[in-house]
Amino acid sequence: MLPAGVAAAGADGALIVSGMTGSIERRDIAALGLAAICWGLGTVVSKTALAEMPPVTLLAVQLASSLAVLVILMRRKRIPLRGDGPALLGRLGLLNPGAAYALGLLGLTSITASVSVLVWALEPILIMLLAVVVLRERITPLLVALSIAALVGIALVVFEPASVDGEAVGVGLALAGVACCAAYTVFTRRYIPGAQETSQVVLAQQAYALALAFVLVLIVVIAGGDPAPARLTADGLASAALSGLLYYAAAYWLYLGALRRVPASIAAGSFYLIPIVGVAAGGLLLGERLAPIQWVGAMIVLGAVLGILSRSIVEGSGTAARTGPDPARPMRRRPVSGP
Secondary structure, eight states: OOOTTOEEEOTTSOEEEEOHHHHSOHHHHHHHHHHHHHHHHHHHHHHHHHTTSOHHHHHHHHHHHHHHHHHHHHHHTTOOSSOOSOHHHHHGGGIIIIIHHHHHHHHHTTSOHHHHHHHHTTHHHHHHHHIIIIIOOBOOHHHHHHHHHHHHHHHHHHOOTTTHHHHHHHHHHHHHHHHHHHHHHHHHHHHGGGOSOHHHHHHHHHHHHHHHHHHHHHHHHHTTOOOSOSSOOHHHHHHHHHHHIIIIIIHHHHHHHHHTTSOHHHHGGGGGHHHHHHHHHHHHHHOOOOOHHHHHHHHHHHHHHHHHHHHHHHSTTSOEEEEOOOTTSOOOOOOOOOO
C-alpha cells in the first residue's frame, strides 16, 4: 500500500499513483470543477446565441473571441504564442473543439440546452474505455459502478417520449461530438506533458479549430446556404462572445492544465458536473423545465457525482489507481517511503 501523495514505478514499469485526494492536488480538482461549470454555462448561453446565428457561424465567432482573449492574456504574461511541444497536440484542435463542437452546435438547434448537456455527460464513459485501451489506465470497480449509475440517470433525462422523434437527429449529432471529444481527451493526455505551456496548447488547438470553422462556413456558402445571421442584436452578439470565452478560453485552459497531471479516467469524472450546471442554468436563464422522470434521472446523476467525490475521500489514503507511463517523458523510478 502506498502512502497518500507517494508515486513509484511498479515492477511492470507502470506509474502507480495513490488515490484521488492523495495524489491529485486541490488546485487540479478545483480547475476540473471550474472547467465543468464553464462548459455547462457555455452550453446555455450558446442556446441564446443560436437563436440569431447559424451554428457554423456561431462556432467561428466563439473561437475568434476565445483566441483574441488568449492572445491578450499571453502577451500580458509574456508567454510566447508558439511552443515546442508535439505538433500533433495542436492539430488535435481539428477534432476538438473543431469537429466536436460543430456537431454539438448543430445538434443544439433541435434539442434543449438541458438535454444537450446531459447527452454530453456520456463523454466520461467513452473516455474511461479509451483510457484503458490507449493509455493503459486501470479504473476501480467503484468508479465503473458510479459511472454506470450516472449513465442510467442520463438516459432517463434524455428520453422524452413526446419529442423523441423530433430530437433524435439532434441527439445523434451530439453523440458524434461526444465521441470526438472523448478521443481528444485521451490523446491530449498522452502528449500534453511534453508541452512547455498549457496556454500554448490551447491557442494552437483553437487556431486549428477556427480554420476548420472557416472551412465549414465556406462549404455552407458553396452549398447555397447563407451563414450570415438573419438578424443580430447586441444581446445575441454578446452571448456568442461570452459563450466562446466560457466554452473555450476559460474551460480549456483550466481543463488542460489539470490534465497534465491527472489520469484521463479520473479527470473525466468532473464532466458529470456539467449536466447539473446545465439543468440549473437552463431553468434559471431559459425557463426550461424537465418532466418528473427527468428529474429522477438528474438526481441519479447528482448521486453519482457525490459518490465519486466520496470515493476520493475514502480511497485517498488507500486504494491505488494506476496509469500507464507518460509517453512524452522517460520513466524514472522513485523510492517508496513508508510501508
